[in-house]
Amino acid sequence: MSNCEKPLTLRATLLVAALLLLFAPGVALAAPAGTVVGLSGASIVESGGARAAAKLGQPVQVGDTVEVPADGKLKLRMVDGSVVSVAAGTRLTIAAYGVDGAGQRQDARLSLAQGLLRAVVAPVERPASFEVDTAVGAAAVRSTDWFVEGSATAMQVGVLTGSVEMISAATRRRETIPARWGARLEAGRDPVPPRVWSPAEFAAVIARTDVK
């Protein structure tokens, strides 16, 4: 054994470990995704299996789950500038949130197990997805101000500006929803064709996601 064999082995081990850490799912999920910028009630952030009360200014990571109680609301400013307002009774997981060196979103995927959120999605210069998955389907946009509500049996989307594409997980059928319109999707079925939402319907979801 030469003198340099041992350091090389150590160096190689560290390199492999670093690579493993870099590409291991658990660590990759720990990328910064956003910050809590609005809060009311006792919301919870579950990160790496640990549950803690959410605090203003607290960073959230990819892989974290946010739970907002029935009397609470929470607002996140994401790393690309998008703003996600989460209504009471919502459980939301940040499944992916990648940005490039310039802070431009590459892909974002939120998993909405239950509840309602409003997303004001920051525009990007090139194609980049912003998707919310629910138990029954998904809704995807590039840049818009919109709402999505999900449960185990249905989801609905309302669009204030821009447009959203809603896709049924069961049938893969999709509907494009323009501004001022909304649509529903029930488990195992095609999306309901969109229709114009009334001001009262928008006012209701705005109030539910309005975080001071």
Added chain:
Amino acid sequence: MGLGKSCAAAVAALVLGVGSPADQAFAYSATGDRLFPATLVLPQIAPGDEFYVNAMTLPSAGGTAGAASRASNFTATYTKTITDRLGIVLDETWTRIDRVGAGSSNGWQNTDTAVKYLAIVDQPHEFLFTVGLDREFGGTGALRAGASASSATTPAVFFGKGLGDLDIGYWRPLAVTGSVGYQIADTRPRPDLVTPGFVVEYSIPYLQSKVQSLDLPDYVRGLTPMTEVSFTTPAGRSFGMRTTALIAPGLSYAGAGWELAIEGLVPASRATGRGGGVIAQFHLSLDFVAPETVGRPLFSAP
């Protein structure tokens, strides 16, 4: 023009929807998850931001020389919402009337406008109710094409009811819409008319999205088979006008922001016509294709 010939032209015009609430057709309307596709013969039941064109032709009773043997209409309609529940309608119709042994005559019908207010929207019960007022401006069209020299005003009510709130399985995609108007002529000899009508429709999109998703071809998924039934009957002195009844079975196909529909026209009375006709319509939902500009109500929140 003698009264008989004038009446023949007027009947043809009425059957084809000219100068009656039937040409107020708005584009589709909705309550909750129920969408009512645009009808072709009867008016739509709620205000909207739409532009559409339709063409129709129907053989008339014919008979003596000079009597109408066929009437054809080409109509363009623009509807605009003022608020989310209040809208106006503007339409113009060009008519050609073929006559027995006398060639044909053609020209514009009277300018027709309407205002509608969506009074009740009950989403859980898929029900809506609208009140409207139509005004036809007499003398703005061509008498030779059947346009009346007299103006007329038609107050009307409209409704739509889907059966999706009932526990009736595969019948839930059924819906019924309808309207009743009372056309009041400004001057005689134009008669006053009662103009009722209804539509029975079965929505395949509703079946796929609310009842059960079946493995159907794409073109079937957007179809709504429907049958329209429309009547006009004189109220009070008829001035030679007789009751007309028209049955129009057909199909409507809905795309993203547009609809294409075609129906057969089956006269159910001799005064309505003789032999089958056809009507086709294409309409564009401006509130879908341009939701933040021309498709938006003039006054709306948010």
